[in-house]
Amino acid sequence: MPHVSVTGSFPDFTGHLLNDGRLKLLEHLGSGAYGKVYRALDVCSSPEEPSYFAVKCLLKPEAGSRQEAFQTREFALHKLVSGHPHIVTFHEVFEDHNYLYVRLDLSFGGDLFGAITERKIFHGNDKLIKSIYVQILDAVHYCHERGVFHRDLKPENILCSKDGTTIKLADFGLSTQSRISQDFGCGSSYYMSPECIGKEFRHGRYSTKHSDIWSLGVILINMISGRNPWRYAMTSDDCFASYLYDRDFLRKVLPLSESVNRILKRMFHLNPLCRISIPELREEITRLDTFFMSEEDLAVSSDTVRGVAKNYATLAADPAAVMSPNNVVREATSSRLPVDSEEKYLYASPAEGLQSLHEGPRSTLLNPFTIGSHSRSTKSSVSSSSIESESNGPITPASRPVDLGVEVPDLPEGETVGQAVITFQDVAPAKVAVEHSSHHRAPSATASKPPPRRVGNQLFKRAVKRLKELSESV
Template sequence: MPSETRMPSFVGETIDAGRLKLVKVLGEGAYGVVYKAVEQPCVSSSSTSSPKEFAVKVLRKADGSTPEGQCQSREIVTHKIASEHPSVLTLHNVLEDDSFIYLVLDYCPGGDLYSAIVERSSYCKNDALIKSVFIQILDAVQSCHDKGIYHRDLKPDNVFVSDDDSKVYLGDFGLATDVAISTAFSCGSSFYMSPECIGEDLNYMPYSTQCSDIWSLGIILTNMISGRNPWKLATTKDSHFEEYLENNSNLRKMLCVSRAASQLLTEIFTLNPRERITIPELREEILAIKTFFPSEDELALTNRHKKAATSSHSPCIPSSPGQDVADWRAPIGLDEEYLFSSPDLNAPSPTSQATSPLSTPSSPWSSANSLCDDMESLFSGYSSSTSDESDESDEIVTPDTLVGDPMDLEGMKMLGEDYLDISAYGIKESIFESPIIRPMLRHMEYLEL
């Protein structure tokens, strides 16, 4: 956080009329700090019971008429609605004073999925745990989509885990949107962006935020299985992504995953969003897969570096994930029109039970092994998210108004008469005739060439 905007320390301070005491910093982002908070004995249900622990995200209060203030409002509203699902982080309460907003959530000692993958190697060669945890993530994201909420920043840092890494909870709705067909590009964290969200190779055409979320889920699954990312950025300027486009079997060679896992990942990493696997289909295939890891016979066919990488499960994922914290501004592109404005911060707090903290500290990735040294360009650090400002309408969002998958009005104008035919996918048919795109699809079996 830049020094000129660094927030004061709240350690030792109390909020909510003295009910919660902030005891230590859990993590810092670009525009907020997350603290561990302890309920004070005077308000506990029993003097002999252990005090309840929470996570409190502190945001510098922004003017509701500014883009920053509007984005804070969107985070609160979408999170309140999404947190009805048991695998979504529940927003307990929203407090405010003259200068700050406090989001009260449950404390989760397991931290985030990032830590579980890298520091504890919890999912290495553990098919059952990968299935269980990833299904929870899928169900959480599907619940959001069913409510017309699209996360746009799915990554291990935004999934939080129980102390034994068996339960997970989706959090951090700072970039969530109700816009189903978007013209906001470069939204989220670079390694997890879909090609259509990046927009560079697809002529910046309107795209489906729902399909883009599914791409991000595929990168998370790759992280859980292999402890690494398949490429740095899903554009043709990235040599590893270009190699995948030329021959998708290269994915199995790069990651040392089972044949079945590789096939599943190619169904997710489909350049054409219309052909991309859906979450229900993905859920079914995850449950049916026998193993995500290569057999001994398969390993025998790999070279020394790949076998070493699988044995150590070395986390060749970018270091310092906090460098890619998405900020409050709308992403690059045309302004999106949202359905909601500022919620009433004095309204009654949500009643559903919370399940996890909003944010936890992320430790640096462990040292890279020889494979990482050989592929340094693939595993370099995150790039910062870039954004522009966005506008919002005055209509207040509710579960009833949000559930209808509202469309981005500007995106609909760009799609024109073709909109109804492709609204579920957010991409023009004509783009596949582009001299830029057609060569990319030659090996992807989307066109009969």
């Protein structure tokens, strides 16, 4: 059955006083399946310079329950890393008989998702992309250095200042201290690495640090083009299969510069242990001349690429483009491994255990996903037992779900506030919409070549075989 939001039974906390009357809850900023967020005033602050915070109101879990354990973990890990200037500060938690109240920094500029899809502040702005993306890298690296791995990196969980020049990483509901995890399907589907999805990687564990790097690659594409590269990093996904077949596929459907395309290929390496490190990625980004395809290259590119470049500047939210909650995952029930280090893999990479997928028919044309106003995918693409709302950043002023497509996928948006930990049920990705055009067909342009999905499967198999050979030779 679909998950029922518990916030429907929440009272209106407007005017509520906390901390012996020091904090007063003002207007309601947003709601989700697990809680409500309010703007709060520190009544002891100066009237000339009032201090405002965000307060997340959550249902108090039953003592000794799994939910209490998850909540305690989230609070502890967030507090552990909240000293960084680009991470939302976790101040304190209050409680009464029925509810918990978490005081956090308040960001007045909404989230990165809104900056991309509504304000469109990154279009053609190399300087701003570089500045904001380096801030994101610094925040994630700070977490990793302190043994905290986010596992739900996406634009909705990155909050912005009012002028759009500063960001803060938020929402640690899925974070972990385990370097190696068995919690497959943890996060939001568009941003999950193949090994995190786990459907085609059968060794039972993956590196959370390297999976975060994959998510950072998707976020970078979001900022440059307003699109997602694929719905799922699985061979059953047309865009991902095409990427496996042609590693330069993204530049054939998105207006990316050659330089950033080279960086993305290092972030999307199938072997997680071969992905670029965050310090090296930071250096590459700071040296980058431009993120965008040149006018000369655009002039000779496909209609698809030119359309994405043109539409990003005038992108409008599409209320009809609705995505279902299968982008998120439930709280995983598997236990942690006793060995907690990437270097302790029993194989060269989690990809060594890849299970080949059934080959099926595939569409011949891929068009870029456009970002809509809702972030749910179609309910038919996931079993009803797995349907649950995504986790929003704790201080996102508005709830804006989205649509992405291949048509290259867009940014998904979650709806819940608080902790949303979910299990990836057997998801059959929704069929992508296809337009027939002679200008941009699948990378396989000739009848003599096999369809990209089959080639993608074959490429994946060969990659796994090579990884096994490398592992055995060590």
